[in-house]
Amino acid sequence: MMPLITEAQLIDEIGCWLKTHLSVTVQSGNRIRRGLMNEKWIVETDKGRLFVKCYHPERYKERWQNTEFRAGFEDALQLQLLFYQSGGRCPEPLALDGRCMHLLPCGRYMAVMTCCPGMMVPAGQMGERRMYALGRAAADMHTVWDSAAVTGVGVAIPRKEPAYRLSRERMEQTWETNWDAARGSAGHIRNALQLQKAIIDSLRQDDLAPPAPGWAHLDLWADNLLFEGDALTAIVDFDRARYSFPAMDLGRAVLSGTLSGGGFQRDAVAAFAEGYCSRRPLPPGSLVQAVKYVWCVETFWWIQPSMETSSVVPVRFAEEMMVTARNWEQLDALLEGS
Structure with a gap:
């Protein structure tokens, strides 16, 4: 059991670490209260602004004690560093002795990185030009990581099977469990689960067949983009x-x-595809396949018996799953040009 530590103690340890290892003096800090449990700050220092993120062990429960599990976060930061070093649009994780996750005396791990300008744009409101820019950046990111894997850069060499490979049997079992748990749920929740089951039953092998494997950000949504x-x-x-x-x-x-x-918004979808194609091939039908694959992976995260008590963010994701399900057979037409 990790000892309890107050926010003031944590901030003090962060300040001492930054002074000792990066020779920067903290002048002030602004806590960012977004996300689940992990503590984040924008820190003003004598050498500019930094972003500090402390990983809260309770967010990850017993998995956090697993060295291999924690190593996944280090690998992700190293991938971010690769993207930054290639000219990618992202913060620079600050490495020490080749590592981007740093251990504080209290036993907490943290990451420190540069700050980037910009503001978040609400989901669904990006428009054509922003989606075009996002398409170009996503293609650049994928290309950098693919190239690093081909040339043998350590962190980019896959060590496991791809995450999120689909299994019809696992999907059906999960649905059955959720359906049983929803016996006393409101009618609209049971209706949502019934629609979910209809899509699962209709899945073709092409829907379940994984697209080409590779490195992926896996959280490319509105709150993780700055404009x-x-x-x-x-x-x-x-x-x-x-x-x-x-x-x-x-x-x-x-x-x-x-x-x-x-x-x-079909024009915004087309703009995203155009931006991506300007940097990297995107065969016809790729976006339809991609949206369907995301639905298959994420539908059980957001459509479930407890969704009635969800906060704003899960409600948005649940809406995305529901709209996709209702329009499953029309996705080719709705995403025309993909």
Whole structure:
């Protein structure tokens, strides 16, 4: 059991670490209260602004004691560093002795990185120009990581099977468990689960067949993107980056950036595809396949018996799953040009 530590003690240890290892003096700090449990600050120092993130062990429960599990976060930060060093639009993780996760005396791990300018744009409100910029940046990110894997850069060499490979049997078992748990749930929740089951039953082998594997950000949604006007200034929060399927980044970006008012903004979808194609090939039908694959992976995260008590963010994701399910057979037409 990790000893309890107050926020003041944690801030003091962070300040001492920055002074000792980076020779910077903290002048002030602004706590960012977003996300689940992990503590984050924008820190003003005598050498500029830094972003500090402390990983809260309770967020990850017993998994945090697993060295291999923690190593996944280090790998994700190293992938972010690769992208930054290639000229990618993201913060620079500050490394010490080759590592980007740093251990404080209290036993907490943290990451320190530069700050990027820009503001978040609400989900569904990005528009064509921002989606074009996001498409270009996503393609650049995937290309950098693919190239690093081909040339043998250590962190980019896959050590496992791709994450989020689909299994019809596992999907059906999960649905049965959720359906049993929803016996006393409201009618609209049971209706949502019934629609979910209808899609699962209709899945073709092409829907379940994984697209090409590769490194992916896996959290490419509105809250992890910064813009100045129409220009993308940064992709942030690489914690989930893993060897998986880059198509999941495409599907998540389309769902988060172009779904508004119960439908997809076709011009914004086309702009995203155009931006991606300007840097990297995108075969016809790729975005439809990507959106369907994301639905298959994420549907059980957001459509479940407890969703009635969810906060704003899960409600948005649940809406994306529901709109996709209701329009499953029309996705080719709705995402025309993909």
